[in-house]
Amino acid sequence: MSLTGEPGGPPLRMGVSVSDHVAGIYAVVGILAALHAREKTGKGQKLEVPLFSTMISLLSYEAAFHLYSGEVPGPVGSGHRSLMPYNAVETKDGHIVIDAHLPKFWSSLCTALNVRDLEHDPRFNNLEARNNHRQELLNLLNKLFSSKTSREWLEILEANGIPCAPINDLQAALSDPATVALNMVVGIEHQGIGLTFKAAGNPIRTPENEEQPYSSPPLLGEHTEAILKELLSYSDGKIKNLLQQKALYQASSR
Numbered sequence: 001m002s003l004t005g006e007p008g009g010p011p012l013r014m015g016v017s018v019s020d021h022v023a024g025i026y027a028v029v030g031i032l033a034a035l036h037a038r039e040k041t042g043k044g045q046k047l048e049v050p051l052f053s054t055m056i057s058l059l060s061y062e063a064a065f066h067l068y069s070g071e072v073p074g075p076v077g078s079g080h081r082s083l084m085p086y087n088a089v090e091t092k093d094g095h096i097v098i099d100a101h102l103p104k105f106w107s108s109l110c111t112a113l114n115v116r117d118l119e120h121d122p123r124f125n126n127l128e129a130r131n132n133h134r135q136e137l138l139n140l141l142n143k144l145f146s147s148k149t150s151r152e153w154l155e156i157l158e159a160n161g162i163p164c165a166p167i168n169d170l171q172a173a174l175s176d177p178a179t180v181a182l183n184m185v186v187g188i189e190h191q192g193i194g195l196t197f198k199a200a201g202n203p204i205r206t207p208e209n210e211e212q213p214y215s216s217p218p219l220l221g222e223h224t225e226a227i228l229k230e231l232l233s234y235s236d237g238k239i240k241n242l243l244q245q246k247a248l249y250q251a252s253s254r
Contacts, residue, residue: 009075085100089145105162105163109157
């Protein structure tokens with residue numbers, strides 16, 4: 001949270017629970033690596049993926065920067081610590097994101113904004129200079145971009161080959177043509193209630209899974225007996241005893 005937010009502002013939480021999601025991905029990677037090792041050595045392994053360790057690993061280049069320099073970095077808003085401009089700018093009706101830190105894009109941006117003199121201004125004529133005058137440049141960009149709407153600027157920037165994008169809310173993101181084309185919003189038929197609901201799709205794409213329908217979420221107790229019998233080799237008698245003790249949910253009672 002100390003790295004998230006605007007400079008001088010309060011620490012902010014990220015919009016989604018990154019630690020939980022990434023720890024799950026790390027766990028899958030660890031499991032696959034352990035299975036691969038078992039095929040070669042015949043030995044299994046115990047895996048742990050602490051949420052705390054997950055977040056430390058995600059500090060990435062910020063951690064490297066601190067460990068090398070000893071400096072304690074703070075938040076940089078929507079921007080990047082060493083790239084400028086690489087951030088959100090304010091338009092007449094909202095915000096868009098631009099990336100013009102490379103020389104050719106910086107030159108194109110100055111042309112698109114009709115401020116050619118800025119390209120060779122000593123304060124902004126190279127990346128180091130732009131970083132040293134970060135807030136000054138951002139103030140100038142916000143003033144320039146405030147003259148047109150987000151849509152107008154996106155058309156101008158795209159025509160000039162400058163990396164840019166709208167900042168979509170969830171409704172816009174989930175209905176974006178790319179989202180639809182990649183099948184990232186799917187309909188799932190719920191067998192328990194007989195209705196179809198929508199959910200985020202699977203980002204891992206293979207020719208085999210692109211057209212396969214998503215299975216219904218399992219109902220409470222639906223697979224209990226199969227798991228106990230097939231994976232844990234429980235006898236019918238042991239399962240019956242657990243049911244009598246009400247230690248298991250009886251699927252047939254739903």
